[in-house]
Amino acid sequence: MEFSSQIIQLLFSGLTIGSIYALIAIGFVIIYNVTGVLNLAQGEFAMFGALISISLVKMGLPLWAAVILSIMMVFLIGGLFERVAIYPARKASVPTLIIITIGVSIAFRGIAILIWGTQPQSLQPFTDNTPIKFLNAVLLPQNIWAIGISLVSLVVMFYLFNKTFIGKALTACVVNQFAARLMGIKPEKMSLLAISTSAGLGALAGIVIAPISGASYDMGMMIGLKAFVAAVVGGLTNVPAAIGGAFLIGILESFAEGLWSSGLKDVVSFSLLLIILFVKPEGIFAKASGKRV
Amino acid sequence: MEKKDLKKVYHNSFIGLIILPILIAVLPVVIPSSYILTIFIMVGIYALVCNGMTMLIGYAGQISLGHAAFYGIGAYSSAIISTTYGLSPWIGMIVGMIIAGIIAIIVGIPTFKLKGHYLALATLGFGIIVFTLFKEFRELTGGSNGFFGIPSINLFGFEFNSDLRYFYLVWVFVFIGIIFSRNIIHSRIGRALRSIEGSEIASDAVGVNIMKYKLQVFVLSAMFASLAGSLLAHYVSFINPDLFGAMTSIYFLIMVIIGGSKSIWGSVIGAATYVLLGELLKHFMPILLPNKGGEFEIVFFGILLVVTLIYMPNGLSPQLEKIFSKFQKKKVTIETPLQINKKQIASGGENQ
Amino acid sequence: MSEAKTILKVENLTKQFGGVVAVSDVSFKVNKGEIFAVIGPNGAGKTTLFNMITGVLPASSGNVFFEDKNLTRKKPYQIAQAGITRTFQNLEVFSNMSVIENVMTGAHLTMKTNLLMAGLRLPMVTKEEVKIMETAMACLERVGIAGLAHELAITLPYGNQRLLEIARAAASDPKVILLDEPMAGLNPEESRQLVDVILKMREEGMTFIFVEHDMETVMSISDRIVVLDNGVKIGEGTPEEIYQNPKVVAAYLGDEEEEYVNA
Numbered sequence: 001m002e003f004s005s006q007i008i009q010l011l012f013s014g015l016t017i018g019s020i021y022a023l024i025a026i027g028f029v030i031i032y033n034v035t036g037v038l039n040l041a042q043g044e045f046a047m048f049g050a051l052i053s054i055s056l057v058k059m060g061l062p063l064w065a066a067v068i069l070s071i072m073m074v075f076l077i078g079g080l081f082e083r084v085a086i087y088p089a090r091k092a093s094v095p096t097l098i099i100i101t102i103g104v105s106i107a108f109r110g111i112a113i114l115i116w117g118t119q120p121q122s123l124q125p126f127t128d129n130t131p132i133k134f135l136n137a138v139l140l141p142q143n144i145w146a147i148g149i150s151l152v153s154l155v156v157m158f159y160l161f162n163k164t165f166i167g168k169a170l171t172a173c174v175v176n177q178f179a180a181r182l183m184g185i186k187p188e189k190m191s192l193l194a195i196s197t198s199a200g201l202g203a204l205a206g207i208v209i210a211p212i213s214g215a216s217y218d219m220g221m222m223i224g225l226k227a228f229v230a231a232v233v234g235g236l237t238n239v240p241a242a243i244g245g246a247f248l249i250g251i252l253e254s255f256a257e258g259l260w261s262s263g264l265k266d267v268v269s270f271s272l273l274l275i276i277l278f279v280k281p282e283g284i285f286a287k288a289s290g291k292r293v
Numbered sequence: 294m295e296k297k298d299l300k301k302v303y304h305n306s307f308i309g310l311i312i313l314p315i316l317i318a319v320l321p322v323v324i325p326s327s328y329i330l331t332i333f334i335m336v337g338i339y340a341l342v343c344n345g346m347t348m349l350i351g352y353a354g355q356i357s358l359g360h361a362a363f364y365g366i367g368a369y370s371s372a373i374i375s376t377t378y379g380l381s382p383w384i385g386m387i388v389g390m391i392i393a394g395i396i397a398i399i400v401g402i403p404t405f406k407l408k409g410h411y412l413a414l415a416t417l418g419f420g421i422i423v424f425t426l427f428k429e430f431r432e433l434t435g436g437s438n439g440f441f442g443i444p445s446i447n448l449f450g451f452e453f454n455s456d457l458r459y460f461y462l463v464w465v466f467v468f469i470g471i472i473f474s475r476n477i478i479h480s481r482i483g484r485a486l487r488s489i490e491g492s493e494i495a496s497d498a499v500g501v502n503i504m505k506y507k508l509q510v511f512v513l514s515a516m517f518a519s520l521a522g523s524l525l526a527h528y529v530s531f532i533n534p535d536l537f538g539a540m541t542s543i544y545f546l547i548m549v550i551i552g553g554s555k556s557i558w559g560s561v562i563g564a565a566t567y568v569l570l571g572e573l574l575k576h577f578m579p580i581l582l583p584n585k586g587g588e589f590e591i592v593f594f595g596i597l598l599v600v601t602l603i604y605m606p607n608g609l610s611p612q613l614e615k616i617f618s619k620f621q622k623k624k625v626t627i628e629t630p631l632q633i634n635k636k637q638i639a640s641g642g643e644n645q
Numbered sequence: 646m647s648e649a650k651t652i653l654k655v656e657n658l659t660k661q662f663g664g665v666v667a668v669s670d671v672s673f674k675v676n677k678g679e680i681f682a683v684i685g686p687n688g689a690g691k692t693t694l695f696n697m698i699t700g701v702l703p704a705s706s707g708n709v710f711f712e713d714k715n716l717t718r719k720k721p722y723q724i725a726q727a728g729i730t731r732t733f734q735n736l737e738v739f740s741n742m743s744v745i746e747n748v749m750t751g752a753h754l755t756m757k758t759n760l761l762m763a764g765l766r767l768p769m770v771t772k773e774e775v776k777i778m779e780t781a782m783a784c785l786e787r788v789g790i791a792g793l794a795h796e797l798a799i800t801l802p803y804g805n806q807r808l809l810e811i812a813r814a815a816a817s818d819p820k821v822i823l824l825d826e827p828m829a830g831l832n833p834e835e836s837r838q839l840v841d842v843i844l845k846m847r848e849e850g851m852t853f854i855f856v857e858h859d860m861e862t863v864m865s866i867s868d869r870i871v872v873l874d875n876g877v878k879i880g881e882g883t884p885e886e887i888y889q890n891p892k893v894v895a896a897y898l899g900d901e902e903e904e905y906v907n908a
Contacts, residue, residue, distance in 0.1 A: 038410045089603050094409040095356045096602050099550065102358075102543055103598030110592025114582070221539070225417070232414060266425045270418040277415045278403040299774055301795055302745055473764040480763035480770055481777070484742070484750040491739030498699065498737075500725030500754040500817065509760050 005136035010258040011251065016143040016212065018250020019150030020046075023205035024227035025234070025242040026157060027198030032236055034173045034187075034194035037086060037097050041105035042202055043224020048074045048108070049203025050215035051116050054123050063124065071203045078199025082192050090191075105221065112217035123210035146208045153204060154243060161239075170194060222266075226253070229273040235283025245284070303479045308617055309558055310472070317464050321457055330456040332572060334528060336564045337463035338521045343548050343560035344470045345517030350546075351554030352478060353510040354490035355405065356413050359420020360545050363393045363515040365427055365537030367522025372440045372532060373433060382446045386523040393519035397512040405507045420542050427534040439533030446527045459528055466524065467561070470517060474557050486510060547598050553608025562609050567594070649676040652852055653698075653729075653821060658707035660693050660876075667693040669876045670707070675821075675869075680843065680853045682863045685873035686896055691856045692734075692825070694873065698854075699731050699823055700724040711821070726754060731823035732810040734856075738798040744809055745794040748781035751816030755780075784812040788842045804835030811842060815851070822846075824855035828862050840866055864888070872896070 024042055031039045049070050056066035085104050089097060125142045132139050161167035172180040173190045181187060205223075206215065213219075230249045234241030249269055256268040276283060321330060342364055349355050370389030375382045404415045427434050434440055445454040446462070453462050477483050485506050488496040497503060526532050544567065552563020574590035601608060653675040660668040668690040675681045683691050696702040698709055700721040708717045711727055719727075730751070739747050756777060758770050785791040788808040793801060798809060807827060814822045827843075828836050840862060843853055857863050863870065864884045872880040872887060874896040880887055887893055 038413075085599050085603075092602070092606075095350075095413060096606065098356075098410065098413050099546065100599050100602050102546075103595045103602065105595070106543070106598070107592050107595030110589040110595060113589035114592065225421070225539075228414070229418070232411075261429070263425060263429045267422050267429075270422045270425075273418040274403075274415055274422070277407060277411050277418075281407065281411050296771055296775060299771070299778060302743070302749070302778060476766040476770075477760060477763045480766075480774065481749075481753060481756045481758045482760050482763045484746060485753055487741055487746075488739045488750045488753075491741045492737040494701070494721075495733065495737035495739065495813075496750075497721040498725060498731050498733075499751050499813065500722050500730075501750075502722050513760065 006258065008135050008137040009139075010254045012137065012139050012143060014251035014254030015247060016146045016250070017209075017254065018230075018247035019147045020205045020209045020223065021227040021230045021250055022243045022246035023150050023153060023201050023208075024224060025231040025246045026154070026239050027201045028228060028231040029234075029236060029239050029242045030170070030194050030198050032231075034170060035086065035090070035191045036094075037101065038094075038228075039195070039198070040098060040101040040224065040228070041081070041108060041220075042198065042227065043220035043222070044105050044108040044112075045074050045078060045199040045202030045220070046206030046209070046223055047112060047215070047217065047220035048077060048206070050123065050206035050210040050219065051112060051121065051217075052203075053207050054121050054210065054215055055116070057123065063126065067204075067207055070207060071200050074203035075196045075200040078196040079192055081199070082195040086191070086195065087188070105224070109217050109220070116217060118217060120214040120216040122214045123207065125211040129211070140212070142211045146212065149204065149208050153201065157201075157239070166193070226269055229269050232273060232281075233276050233284055237283070241283060248284075299479075310468075310475075313558075313561070314464075314468055318461075321460060327456050330460045332568055334456065334460050334463050336561070336568045337460075337467045338525050338528070339545070339548060339564035339568065340467050340561045341463075341470055341521035341524070342518045342545050343552065343564050344467075344474055344557065345514030346545055346549045347552075347554055347557060347560045348474055348477070348486075349510050349514045350549055351556070351559070352483065352486040352490075353507055354486075355507060355511070356416065357511075357514070357542070358413055358417040358539070358546065359423070359542050360416075360514070360518050361537045361539070361541035362420045362423035363397065363518035364522040364525070364541065364545075365423065365534070366393045366396065366515075367519030368526040368532050368537070369427065369434050369440070369522075370519070371523035371526040372443045375527070376440070376443050382444065382523070382527055383448075386520060389519045389523050390516040393515040394512045397515035398508060401508045401511045402504075405504060405511065417539065417542075421539055424534055424538045427537060434534070437534060439531055441531050443526050443530040443532070445530070453527075463524055463528075466520065470520075471557055471561075478557065482506070482509075544594070547594055549608075550598060551601050551608055553610030555607050556610035556614070558613070559608050559610040562613065566609065570594075570597075649679075651675070652677040652712060653854070654708075654710040655694075655698065656708040656710065658694065658697055658709065659705050660690075660697055660702060661705045667876050668697065668873075671871075671873065671876075671878045672707075673871045673878065673881050675852065675854055677820075677852055678847065678850060679868040680847055680866055681855070682867040682870045683854065683856045683873065684858070684860075684863055684870060685879075688875070689873040690876040691873055693876075695823065695825055695856050698724075699729070725817070725819075728820040729823060730814040730817060730819040730821075732807070732814055732825055732827060734826040734829055736803070736806050736810065738801075738806050738809055738813075740799045742798055743795050744790065744798050744801065745778065745781050745785065747798050747809055748784050748813050748816045749777050751784075751813035752777050752780055754817045781812075781816060784816050785809075787815070787845070788812045789838065804831050804838065807831065807835070807839060808842065811839075811846075815846065819851075821852045821854060824853060824857075826856055826858065828857060828859040836862065 024046060027042050027045070028039060031037055052073055053066045053070035056069055057063060061069065081104060085100055089100050126145045127141055129141050132141060161171055169180070169185045170190055170193065172183065172185055173187055206219070226249060227246060230246035231242040232245070233248060234243070234245030249272070252268055252272065253265045256265040320333065342360065346357060346360055349357055367386070367389035370392055371382060371385035374380050374385035374388055400419055404412065404419070407415055428437050445452055447453065453459050485496070485501045488499065488501055489503055489506065493503065548563035548567045549559065550563070551566050552559030552561070570593070571590060574593060578590060651674045656672050658668060658671045659666065671694060683694060685691050693702060697704045700719050700723065703718045708715060710716070711729060714727055716724055716727055739750060742750065756773050758773055762770055782791060782794065785794055788811055790805050790808050790812070793805065798806065801809060811822070827839060831839060844866065847853060867884055869881070869883055870887045871878060872890070872893045879892045879896060880890040882890070
């Protein structure tokens with residue numbers, strides 16, 4: 001294959017997976033900034049989104065309905081997760097909370113095995129998936145869907161956060177929880193909203209990637225971790241930076257896999273994580289004073 | 294003042310050190326089953342890993358989500374040295390511990406400058422990198438296909454090639470490890486470590502070189518894990534990278550927390566709980582839910598972990614200690630709840 | 646009559662936080678065996694100065710000399726190694742240990758046991774442990790709380806925790822103990838007890854430097870005082886000299902006047 005078309009191919013698949021990481025990374029950043037919790041179970045929402053929508057389609061629902069219903073259900077699962085695992089432990093120490101989310105992610109995975117077994121499943125592509133030729137590279141329409149839907153979601157989120165009252169209330173909690181409380185905003189409600197919304201975003205990510213790489217009970221862990229790396233690279237304090245980090249990771253991984261070795265792509269991502277943590281923990285793109293207490 | 298007055302300071306109990314070895318020693322006699330022996334060999338191996346992690350997590354107040362890496366380093370070192378190079382397994386064990394220790398120092402120095410989330414993430418990332426390297430260095434480790442043919446251990450001609458012999462071998466190591474750790478806790482080092490959690494700023498002010506001690510405990514815990522990995526390799530004679538992945542690190546963490554991170558016995562309790570519960574679930578779940586395959590028992594461990602952290606943050610060991618102290622009529626060990634806010638007690642006024 | 650011998654010298658110490666200068670070009674000397682106070686109205690920079698001497702905050706410029714060593718910008722544990730220990734305004738006892746363990750930890754630097762020796766429980770380890778326990782008990786007796794040795798440190802009443810901090814600070818046989826607002830939060834009875842302890846230890850040769858708001862105590866027990874206002878030194882001398890220093894009087898009265906006017 002010609003080098004330039006290979007580059008475009010890799011770039012494109014990097015953008016695809018990057019957009020998935022971005023959706024999940026946004027969820028991380030929202031949760032972290034509103035509640036202070038690093039939610040290591042974030043990837044499992046993607047897993048649920050994918051598997052639930054597959055089941056709904058199998059039950060006879062049209063794809064668009066399955067997608068919407070699935071996102072709503074995961075939204076509720078997120079809320080349940082907040083009430084049952086996060087809220088009771090909200091005063092606990094940082095390591096404790098991290099381990100609690102690990103515990104939940106394990107439990108989620110176990111439940112997924114119970115319901116769907118261990119065999120990978122697949123979701124039909126959103127549209128006819130005949131490959132498109134673009135500048136000598138071969139691209140799948142589903143990839144375009146993935147990138148497109150992610151970008152649209154990002155724009156919608158941006159609008160919600162900056163133009164609606166609820167969005168601004170959430171932002172207020174991020175900036176100064178005490179003052180927000182004085183203004184009548186209840187952090188507990190915001191916590192619930194933040195986690196549920198992030199869950200919904202995660203579900204969307206899982207649904208969009210399912211036609212490309214399938215869905216199974218263990219898809220959540222690695223996706224979640226990579227998105228995590230993306231959020232840290234971006235700085236954990238603001239959404240656009242996390243998105244930038246996500247695309248960066250996606251592209252780096254894609255190139256590592258294509259040009260070097262697919263096994264080592266994990267080494268690339270996590271080495272980047274370690275480098276960022278050791279050298280510039282505030283992240284590459286972080287705003288100067290984004291230090292979370 | 295004399296040595297015996299030290300007991301009041303340490304609020305020590307020797308009961309564990311007497312009862313447990315006796316129980317372990319007679320177990321194979323009372324229950325002569327190879328299956329039970331195998332289970333308890335695994336409990337012992339895991340307890341060894343958890344011993345080191347308990348020192349790190351419960352006493353130095355750090356966290357490690359990547360400890361399986363050291364477990365794997367020990368296993369692969371033993372495998373490679375005894376099989377590929379044909380040297381004595383004891384050399385393999387020692388080399389493994391040295392490699393693990395060196396890597397712990399190299400990784401630890403930048404890592405322990407971090408705190409909280411960042412520390413956890415760094416250890417997680419480290420674990421995954423090492424796991425991936427186990428898979429990728431195929432000529433050395435056999436990659437995903439695994440490493441076959443690891444020989445058994447022998448000591449001056451005595452081969453540890455039966456479950457019974459291996460059982461005693463492993464548990465001798467476990468008890469040596471427990472005694473070593475206890476000695477550390479009941480010493481200047483133990484106090485220095487606990488002081489880091491008691492008040493890091495005061496610890497610093499009193500002259501404790503916090504970074505140095507965090508590193509020392511990390512290296513120690515890496516060596517314990519490596520030793521356990523070596524014991525595993527010679528027992529199962531076939532290893533593959535999946536034994537040393539992120540989930541394994543997390544299972545070790547679960548054992549430490551369920552057993553109780555504030556007590557060295559927690560490592561044994563946690564390992565035993567994990568293995569025994571796992572076996573129970575494997576036997577009963579197919580009866581209750583006949584059509585489900587796969588390892589969904591992990592649900593229980595996930596839920597157990599969450600419930601433990603919320604309602605019983607110090608794990609099972611304080612509960613067991615209370616039970617034992619009833620038999621002894623001695624003062625119950627001073628126990629500090631995990632999240633005590635000391636400032637609330639003294640100043641009365643300002644909270645948070 | 647002992648000749649005054651400088652044990653600590655602060656030279657042109659400055660701390661800047663961005664545009665704000667919290668401590669500006671402060672210099673003073675502390676003599677061996679003295680009780681030396683650092684006072685000043687609120688916001689004068691006393692705590693910042695204190696934190697620079699104890700290594701908690703790195704100085705922006707200037708030096709701290711202790712005996713003949715330069716301790717500027719060293720870390721807290723290195724400062725302790727040099728022979729300076731401290732107490733904390735907001736009480737930082739080791740919450741997870743008993744009273745005597747707190748003090749034994751205070752003696753950390755005087756012990757030699759390392760990880761390997763401890764793990765193997767060599768005979769010297771046990772000998773050292775017994776010795777340290779005795780030293781710790783002696784420190785507790787000196788401050789008067791030996792009876793509480795095996796209680797959990799955070800369960801002690803406020804005043805006793807303060808005494809514990811002093812016992813812990815004294816355990817490593819330091820040359821200087823820094824006290825951060827030692828009288829804060831104490832009732833009159835507890836204050837008296839604390840003053841007695843400080844005077845007794847001074848008689849045994851200890852040097853004390855303390856930051857304090859309680860004027861009565863400062864005036865009655867200090868040998869010499871340095872006064873800060875807005876980060877700048879406005880006076881240094883004996884209590885009588887300070888009392889009559891017009892700049893000091895203005896700084897304190899001026900404060901009150903402003904409060905009165907703006908109330």
